[in-house]
Amino acid sequence: MTEKLSDTARKTTLQPLLENGWSMVEGRDAITKSYTFGDFVEAMGFMTRAALWAEKWNHHPEWFNVYNRVEVTLSTHDVGGLSALDTKLARKFDGLVA
């Protein structure tokens, strides 16, 4: 059962992401990050790899692409806010570009 992130988890798992380029979306319990790549093909390569993890974990991003930029927003629709699945997917996405 997916649950909203606890206050403790927000300190231990959300805070490091907020210090690594992620930020809270205004007016929502969601996080967002903009990734910039060398060109469109690199951006699509990231999206393709990210999509496979999203599907594997049955947890899907909201995202927007223009040319070499991918804006990702993560939130858990089933609970109306952030859950551990969002921080897990955010760490995976950061790992894909590291």
Ligand SMILES: C[C@H](O)[C@H](O)[C@H]1CNC2=NC(N)=NC(=O)C2=N1
């Ligand atoms: C039925 C299906 O398992 C759910 O709708 C899953 C799919 N992917 C999801 N993705 C996200 N971001 N939040 C969800 O609550 C969610 N729920």
